Amino acid sequence: DTGVSQDPRHKITKRGQNVTFRCDPISEHNRLYWYRQTLGQGPEFLTYFQNEAQLEKSRLLSDRFSAERPKGSFSTLEIQRTEQGDSAMYLCASTTRGAGNEQYFGPGTRLTVT
Amino acid sequence: AQKVTQAQTEISVVEKEDVTLDCVYETRDTTYYLFWYKQPPSGELVFLIRRNSFDEQNEISGRYSWNFQKSTSSFNFTITASQVVDSAVYFCALSEAPGGYQKVTFGIGTKLQVIP
Numbered sequence: 001d002t003g004v005s006q007d008p009r010h011k012i013t014k015r016g017q018n019v020t021f022r023c024d025p026i027s028e029h030n031r032l033y034w035y036r037q038t039l040g041q042g043p044e045f046l047t048y049f050q051n052e053a054q055l056e057k058s059r060l061l062s063d064r065f066s067a068e069r070p071k072g073s074f075s076t077l078e079i080q081r082t083e084q085g086d087s088a089m090y091l092c093a094s095t096t097r098g099a100g101n102e103q104y105f106g107p108g109t110r111l112t113v114t
Numbered sequence: 115a116q117k118v119t120q121a122q123t124e125i126s127v128v129e130k131e132d133v134t135l136d137c138v139y140e141t142r143d144t145t146y147y148l149f150w151y152k153q154p155p156s157g158e159l160v161f162l163i164r165r166n167s168f169d170e171q172n173e174i175s176g177r178y179s180w181n182f183q184k185s186t187s188s189f190n191f192t193i194t195a196s197q198v199v200d201s202a203v204y205f206c207a208l209s210e211a212p213g214g215y216q217k218v219t220f221g222i223g224t225k226l227q228v229i230p
Contacts, residue, residue, distance in 0.1 A: 031216070042118075042205050042220030043159070056217070089157065095216070100147030100166055100209055103218060105159035
């Protein structure tokens with residue numbers, strides 16, 4: 001069990017560019033979450049997958065954001081036409097199905113939009 | 115709506131002192147789960163403990179202990195004999211009863227600095 005991995009760890013992009021992040025959850029975990037964390041704040045929920053189905057999206061997730069989990073394994077989060085306000089740490093977490101199970105987090109992708 | 119309040123944004127203690135991190139939560143559900151996570155400077159959130167709403171028994175794990183009181187909606191975390199390695203941001207989090215997915219609401223975090 002290698003834990004949750006995320007790639008890249010850091011991304012610097014210019015405003016208006018598109019970026020894509022990848023998350024590989026723990027292999028037996030069927031639930032996958034994306035969060036955004038800005039400086040001095042706790043993680044904020046963005047979206048949730050159970051297997052390949054995206055079951056919930058936060059209102060924080062504007063139409064410039066899209067997430068996929070095509071085969072129920074890894075997931076991607078794409079941000080189109082990035083804005084400076086998108087600069088944040090993007091965290092991925094996974095867990096098994098079940099009530100109140102703790103989520104295991106990846107190291108995050110730090111996005112800086114210049 | 116669920117809410118988690120961590121009123122202490124930053125705490126500094128001298129090594130070997132005890133320190134308590136406060137967490138107050140709000141929820142309308144009778145079944146819910148509480149968590150503490152540690153985020154060291156490296157950035158990766160590390161799970162510390164989970165408590166469900168039906169289990170008010172306090173827990174001790176080494177130098178860490180947790181005090182869950184439903185009457186005051188609090189889930190406080192105490193580190194005994196703090197060490198420099200305890201320096202991190204600590205998050206309290208709340209998850210309401212599952213019906214569908216498990217959305218976790220995090221507090222703002224308490225930054226703990228342990229001074230040698």
